[in-house]
Amino acid sequence: MIPKNRLILLLILTILLCHVFPVAANNQKKLLINNQVINKHLNIKEENGALLIPLKVLEDSFNLDIEWIELIKSINIKLDNKIVKLRVDESKVQIGDQVKELSTPVRMTDGKVYIPLDFIAQILGYKLTWNTTEINLSKPSVQVNDVKYKKTTSGEEIIIHTNKRPRYDIASLQSPERLAIDILDSKLSNKLRDIAVNNGLIFQIRSKQFKTDVVRVVLDLYQPLSYQVDINKVKSGYQLKLKLSPRIIDFSYNKKEESFSILATKELGTYNVKSLPKDNKIIVEFPNVLLDIVKDHFAINNKWVDEVELVQVEENNNTVAKLILTTDKLFKLNIYNDPKNAKRLIIKPNRLKELLDVNYNPKEASVNIVTKEMVSPKSIPLKKGARLVLDFPETIFRKVHKSVEYDEKFIEEVRVSQFNKEVARVVIDLKELVNYELNTIKDSESEHYNTVVKLELPDDKDNKELIDTLNSDKSQQPQQRRDINHSKDESSKTNRLEDVNIVTNGNKIELNVNLKNKSKYRIRKFSYPNRLVIDLPQTINKLRKESIVEPKGIITDVRVSQFSWEPAVTRVVFELPYAIDYKVTSKSLTDQISIKLKTQSEESVLSNRTIVVDAGHGGADPGAIGPTGLIEKDVNLDIAKKLAALLRQAGATVKMTRKDDRYITLWSRADMANRLDSDIFVSIHSNAHKGKDASGTEIYVYPGSYGDTLVLAKLVQSSLQKEIDLIDRGVRFNELYVLEETTMPSILSEIAFITNRKEEKLLADPDFRQRAALGLYKGIVAFFNRVAKEER
Secondary structure, three states: OOOOHHHHHHHHHHHHHHHHHHOOEEEEEEEEEEOOOEEEEEEEEEEEEEEEEEEEHHHHHHHHEEEEEOOOOOOEEEEEOOEEEEEOOOOEEEEOOOEEOOOOOEEEEEOOOEEEHHHHHHHHHEEEOOOEEEEEOOOEEEEEEEEEEEOOOOOOEEEEEEEEOOOOEEEOOOOOEEEEEEEOEEEOOOOOOEEOOOOEEEEEEEEEEEEEEEEEEEEEOOOOOOEEEEEEOOOOEEEEEEEEOEEEEEEEEEOOOOOEEEEEOOOOOOEEEEEHHHHOEEEEEEEEEOOOOOOEEEEOOOOOOEEEEEEEEOOOOEEEEEEEEEEOOOOOOOEEEOOOEEEEEEEEOOOEEEEEEEEEEEOOOEEEEEOOOOOOEEEEEOOOOEEEEEEEEEEOOOOOEEEOOOOOOOEEEEEEEEEEEOOOEEEEEOOOOOOOEEEEOOOOOOEEEEEEEEEEEEHHHHOOOHHHHHOOOOOHOOOOOOOOOOHHHHHHHHHEEEEEEEEOOOOOEEEEEEEEEEEOOOOEEEOOOOEEEEEOOEEOOOHHHHHHOOOOOOOOEEEEEEEEOOOOOEEEEEEOOOOOOOEEEEOOEEEEEEEEOOOOOOOHHHHEEEEEEEOOOOEEEEEOOOOOEEHHHHHHHHHHHHHHHHHHHHOOOOOOOOOOOOOOOOOHHHHHHHHOOOOEEEEEEOOOOOOOOOEEEEEEOOOOOOOHHHHHHHHHHHHHHHHHOEEEEEEEEEOOOHHHHHOOOOOEEEEEEEHHHHHHHHHOOHHHHHHHHHHHHHHHHHHHHHHHHHHH
């Protein structure tokens, strides 16, 4: 018989143990895998309704590679290409770069580690069922082998390939808009990459093991989807198809042709045109067609069509897509299929602009050409005669012909005529050829446009020196002028344009014009459109069109033309998106003209910006290891430090998730960025793949990201690729924890593949790391430049 005092002591000890482990209990169950008995007497724990299985059983039953790190009481399980990281008494688990919540924490009792069985079943792809006596782990019967997005002659399809006839559920999900297709009793045969569709209706297609026995295919949508479902038997198994209704997938405006274009998934043969003059609308209707574009409202402002809107409506149980043109003008539409692509429909207003009048202002020494709409005239250089010729394309002059003579010192006559069906021509006859400025100004009262030809007369002090230079050669010409291309004497008296180039360095832009010999020049700034114009006297242009520099930076176009032949004047035009100041750094007489554009400095762009730079991995988490032993965590930290230095130098406030070799959880990294309310979050990693030849650079964003996040990703990816010159793998989507949990625009950059010997060597090179940091930096500056413009 147990003494009474010992019985009381035993009772107290039991109560204390229950307090420490309130709902945990040890028992034995039979373990079956796919209905085969693996262990008849498996010791397990139960806690909070969940089962915990000894770590040792994983090695014995599933042949897993498990590493125990005593220092931080952590378990690393190598699974495919990822490492699963668990810690004793932690309820979170890290799988690669993702973090998930466990049903119950990992426990350690009497030196044995117990892991939640539902989590093990999930990562190994088993369905878990259990009762009081046994545990059964079983594999799903249907395999999902592939998911594809395919364009066909009859439209577009999403195709899900399975080995057996699938059972499925489809549900529309809100906030954000999604379509979820659940394949029941199924398992992914291998991990499938996200499909970036981004066609205006479907943003992307994601596939994942939603539950142990459910594969979910998610279509991230911009708007609700209309579709039909078919299941077909094929040689390799079955295909579940979602067939999308015919859709308009693109709309564009060709400014040069002044036409609209609609691209559909198949030829649009049926449409109706309605004119509603009272509502200032012209409507093109497409019955039984879906609208599948991101942007549905366009400000055209070409003075005869103000705006275009695309809408989708339901009429008589039919879906109708409508193109609505807002205009206060009446005109017919010329609609036809593009000869090169029958799926593209061209819509062109059949209306010409109108030239109203021409007059001369002697006080201003200017010819004013009035048009009803904005017209960009083309200057026609002539080899003989002292006259200026301007052609107004796609313009009519209803009077057909007009001629006005003037008794002025330098101007004799102004003539206007309809040169051909679509071109009105203005000819200004001069007594002596002079230089001129061409500008377009809108009259606020009449809303007409005045193309002003400002003649720069020789008695203008500011212009006298340049015009004397322009005319100095003319007085020495023989009366019968020879062709400049065949005259050695002529060539000896004229200069030659050698090269035009643009040099960009970050936001700094320099325009260079190189001549064969030293010359004077003149630089002017115009608006409508915004541009810088450089006139080169006594200079001929022999540059071929294909050799003219392509636009860079904020320069939208570069044009070089022979402005006049007698005297020879070459004109170089740099078009700008908006008015901008400039500084001429070359001398007034030079053969190398240099102009620096005064763009917003990087310092002012990044000042008052908070940026979190995250060096991936660290401490007990080394990340990937290269063929020669290069460790990812070290590479990431070095590039992160170099990037942080560049950003700080430019005025940004930079916070690093780690500054040395230490282990930081993923949730701690995301929490830091959120607490700081940072403007952007940039995570730096080195890529890894089991295929040793995998190469290139890429950036990840969280699935469903849009707006600033995508802009940041694309700008950084572009500048990074240019700096390090590796294969551009583009912007990709992945459910990475640090991207999901951060509340600001967030990207994760995989600089290069550390598992590729060539790229591992690059990653070990300090110079390459600096270039990688510079590429990231330039992309960030470009992003905040864009933000600054939107904030102005």
